[in-house]
Amino acid sequence: MPSLNASLVKNVALSNSPLNSRGALTIVGDNENALPMDLLMVLDVSGSMSGEGERVLTDTVIHTLNNLLRPEDKIAIITFNQSANIHTNWTGKDGNVAPFSAGGGTNFGSAINETLSLLGAHGRDESRAGIVLFLSDGHGPMPNSDNVRAITEFGFTMHTLGVTSERSPSHLEQMAELARGFYFDAPSLNDVKKSFQSLFNYGKTVVYAAPDLEIGISDGVALSDLVQTPQGVKIHEGELGPGEHTVSLTHMVQDSRGELSFRVNADNISDGDNLLATFKCIGATTELRVKGTQDKTELLEAPQNLDVTLITRVGDVTTLLKQGDKDGATRIITQIETLRAAHPGVDSVTKTLTEVTKASTDGERLETLGKMKTTKDGKTELRED
Amino acid sequence: MRCVGCGSGLGEIDLLNSSCQSCGDILLPDDLATLRREMGIAPDAPPEVENPVIEATPEKVPDSVDCPGCNTPLMGEDLAQWNTGACPYCSHENEGAAAGTTQPEEVIYIPDNLDYDENENDEESSEDFELHPSGFLPELPPDGDTIPMIINVGPMVGQSIDVPVGVPVGRRGLFGLLPDPWYEKHLKRVSGEHFEVFVGENEDERVGITDLGSTNGTYVGGTRISGTEMTVVSTDTDINIGGNIQLCSLDAAKSTLDIAERLASEPHFYVTHNQSGIRVLTYAGVHLGRMTEGDEMERWAAMADLQLRAMGQDDSILAYLSRRHFTVSLGEDGSLSLDVFEGKEEPEVVDEGEGKWKINLRKNSFTIET
Numbered sequence: 001m002p003s004l005n006a007s008l009v010k011n012v013a014l015s016n017s018p019l020n021s022r023g024a025l026t027i028v029g030d031n032e033n034a035l036p037m038d039l040l041m042v043l044d045v046s047g048s049m050s051g052e053g054e055r056v057l058t059d060t061v062i063h064t065l066n067n068l069l070r071p072e073d074k075i076a077i078i079t080f081n082q083s084a085n086i087h088t089n090w091t092g093k094d095g096n097v098a099p100f101s102a103g104g105g106t107n108f109g110s111a112i113n114e115t116l117s118l119l120g121a122h123g124r125d126e127s128r129a130g131i132v133l134f135l136s137d138g139h140g141p142m143p144n145s146d147n148v149r150a151i152t153e154f155g156f157t158m159h160t161l162g163v164t165s166e167r168s169p170s171h172l173e174q175m176a177e178l179a180r181g182f183y184f185d186a187p188s189l190n191d192v193k194k195s196f197q198s199l200f201n202y203g204k205t206v207v208y209a210a211p212d213l214e215i216g217i218s219d220g221v222a223l224s225d226l227v228q229t230p231q232g233v234k235i236h237e238g239e240l241g242p243g244e245h246t247v248s249l250t251h252m253v254q255d256s257r258g259e260l261s262f263r264v265n266a267d268n269i270s271d272g273d274n275l276l277a278t279f280k281c282i283g284a285t286t287e288l289r290v291k292g293t294q295d296k297t298e299l300l301e302a303p304q305n306l307d308v309t310l311i312t313r314v315g316d317v318t319t320l321l322k323q324g325d326k327d328g329a330t331r332i333i334t335q336i337e338t339l340r341a342a343h344p345g346v347d348s349v350t351k352t353l354t355e356v357t358k359a360s361t362d363g364e365r366l367e368t369l370g371k372m373k374t375t376k377d378g379k380t381e382l383r384e385d
Numbered sequence: 386m387r388c389v390g391c392g393s394g395l396g397e398i399d400l401l402n403s404s405c406q407s408c409g410d411i412l413l414p415d416d417l418a419t420l421r422r423e424m425g426i427a428p429d430a431p432p433e434v435e436n437p438v439i440e441a442t443p444e445k446v447p448d449s450v451d452c453p454g455c456n457t458p459l460m461g462e463d464l465a466q467w468n469t470g471a472c473p474y475c476s477h478e479n480e481g482a483a484a485g486t487t488q489p490e491e492v493i494y495i496p497d498n499l500d501y502d503e504n505e506n507d508e509e510s511s512e513d514f515e516l517h518p519s520g521f522l523p524e525l526p527p528d529g530d531t532i533p534m535i536i537n538v539g540p541m542v543g544q545s546i547d548v549p550v551g552v553p554v555g556r557r558g559l560f561g562l563l564p565d566p567w568y569e570k571h572l573k574r575v576s577g578e579h580f581e582v583f584v585g586e587n588e589d590e591r592v593g594i595t596d597l598g599s600t601n602g603t604y605v606g607g608t609r610i611s612g613t614e615m616t617v618v619s620t621d622t623d624i625n626i627g628g629n630i631q632l633c634s635l636d637a638a639k640s641t642l643d644i645a646e647r648l649a650s651e652p653h654f655y656v657t658h659n660q661s662g663i664r665v666l667t668y669a670g671v672h673l674g675r676m677t678e679g680d681e682m683e684r685w686a687a688m689a690d691l692q693l694r695a696m697g698q699d700d701s702i703l704a705y706l707s708r709r710h711f712t713v714s715l716g717e718d719g720s721l722s723l724d725v726f727e728g729k730e731e732p733e734v735v736d737e738g739e740g741k742w743k744i745n746l747r748k749n750s751f752t753i754e755t
Contacts, residue, residue: 009411010403020409021402263409299401300426309411334680334708335389338415341701 002029004286006279012302015292019266024311025279027258028376035129036072037203042111044136046081050102056189057100060196068200069093082107084114106140112147119154129206130156138168148178152248155209157181161195162363169363177233180250182370185363198385208252215245216278220267229259229311230372230380232318257374261315306343317353326357349380386420419728537631540565543666553578574601574627592618601627607691625691654715657752661689670714675706705747
């Protein structure tokens with residue numbers, strides 16, 4: 001069973017008054033056996049992909065079948081232009097894939113609908129890692145957000161691949177975030193092949209497939225700005241009030257720690273123990289509690305939880321980086337650096353975040369963000385897919 | 386004090402909960418310390434860091450010569466036989482024995498915290514050179530091209546030296562260029578053939594540097610370089626040779642600056658960061674926080690950080706200085722003047738007389754000398 005831990009920045013707070021603070025949840029899995037993979041490719045075969053684009057799609061898919069798929073893995077392919085079709089139904093590494101033919105307009109909505117239809121027929125299987133790879137140049141209207149988000153209900157996460165030098169990462173990145181996936185930037189045909197390889201290698205390290213997180217929130221308490229770090233994936237828009245909620249997280253991969261940062265608003269903190277929220281994930285449970293007191297000495301002397309400080313600050317940085325605010329992000333990275341003497345994880349996180357800020361294009365920055373991970377011992381690094 | 390996140394004023398309840406009660410943002414330890422001071426609350430005790438106790442005594446490296454015939458290390462009586470005639474094992478004749486010019490390897494006392502580089506390949510005789518205080522034979526720059534570089538550390542800080550171009554430069558070469566005894570222990574970390582500098586044929590081509598497989602490394606802009614590829618060095622880039630030999634590449638035009646003349650005509654003083662040994666020359670004054678107004682690392686802090694890391698010492702002590710902390714300058718009457726930024730911790734100043742002051746601030750201390 002995984003180990004869950006939820007904490008506020010301080011485990012004591014001034015009683016008989018409201019509290020506005022930040023907290024973090026960490027999830028450390030106990031399963032290090034990679035799951036078999038179900039890979040669903042959703043490929044844009046509109047007019048912009050004709051010619052060399054068709055050839056690279058065929059070559060790359062054949063390479064995937066011949067060299068990347070393991071005997072236990074499965075693959076299916078959906079192609080779309082103004083409409084979407086199942087090009088290849090679920091098959092193993094010995095399956096045949098017909099060549100692609102490009103032409104027509106681009107309709108992301110129909111591609112997502114066809115994806116949900118195929119996944120609905122497939123059903124949810126938590127013993128397998130579901131990966132959707134959505135490849136396009138990104139020039140299409142944004143599909144319905146709820147439909148994109150629904151992909152995670154089948155245990156799949158959707159990753160998007162922006163292709164051609166004219167790619168537009170904006171919608172693709174939003175779609176990836178809604179479906180708990182990451183954006184890959186592939187301006188050249190060689191980059192497309194690399195991204196396929198990278199995504200495949202990522203898929204082969206999944207140990208928990210898009211796990212659900214159940215959050216029970218006490219009366220008078222609200223959680224907001226739920227961000228999975230260090231990738232900066234927004235887990236929920238707006239505020240979660242009292243009651244039971246379920247959200248999906250990204251896949252958890254080998255040797256990694258899941259992290260969630262959030263804001264906490266409590267109408268009133270009572271004297272003594274206060275239960276603010278309960279978290280359940282992959283069979284494990286933890287509680288977010290705070291002790292209310294009027295003793296100012298106790299409040300002043302209570303140590304700050306620097307893990308929480310670091311996780312929430314990283315969430316702030318990655319959110320700004322996704323918005324393209326490099327200056328704002330750099331300011332917070334500099335603030336994080338002041339914790340160097342007190343927290344051993346600061347060096348690796350500031351080094352990695354600084355690397356992200358150096359990305360020369362939006363696409364490269366978003367891709368590098370998606371490759372960030374926190375190891376079980378709290379170090380931040382870039383996945384080497 | 387205001388919250389960095391939302392700009393609202395911070396008060397006692399924010400301090401007690403360690404977070405801004407308007408926006409919820411966490412207050413970092415530096416912010417909390419400032420807020421405590423503003424509210425007249427005693428500062429939180431800093432984390433205790435135990436300094437290592439170094440009890441090792443200097444180890445004497447015995448005299449030794451490798452026989453060129455059989456490669457046997459010759460020591461003691463064997464070395465005496467070699468010095469008077471031939472190798473006792475293979476009878477390889479010592480050609481220098483008759484002339485009496487054979488020198489045993491110099492005896493070096495290794496400081497506790499230094500890695501001595503034993504890659505010494507020097508063959509020149511001592512006839513043409515004056516002996517350096519350290520006992521090493523200094524090597525003068527060879528005839529040929531040189532490039533001016535400015536010294537960034539130690540008593541010769543600010544002075545320009547001519548570094549040979551296109552030939553290996555090592556410990557002895559630098560001894561010739563850095564004659565002050567202060568550099569002696571630091572030069573022991575420099576290999577016999579440590580680095581080589583290249584310059585393009587055209588004047589506007591940039592300078593490059595290659596590390597020649599040195600033991601303690603060559604750093605350019607804080608990054609250790611390796612391999613045979615040349616690393617391009619821009620003007621004003623910091624170069625660190627083996628630990629605490631800091632040079633800075635210089636535009637050729639700047640080398641005409643007569644630093645001695647400026648030192649004679651302008652008031653100036655030296656600031657030493659005692660933990661790293663970094664010593665800088667300043668004319669108008671110096672900011673002793675970590676960052677410049679332009680949010681870049683202060684030059685002295687970058688050098689100190691690099692030095693502490695290169696010497697394997699605790700570089701986190703610099704974090705005890707705020708980004709913008711205090712400036713030091715000298716008044717016309719020669720008195721020391723400190724200007725501490727608002728809300729920042731006041732350092733302790735000790736006047737040691739004769740134009741010398743010590744400034745203490747947590748784990749850092751500075752010595753100011755006129």
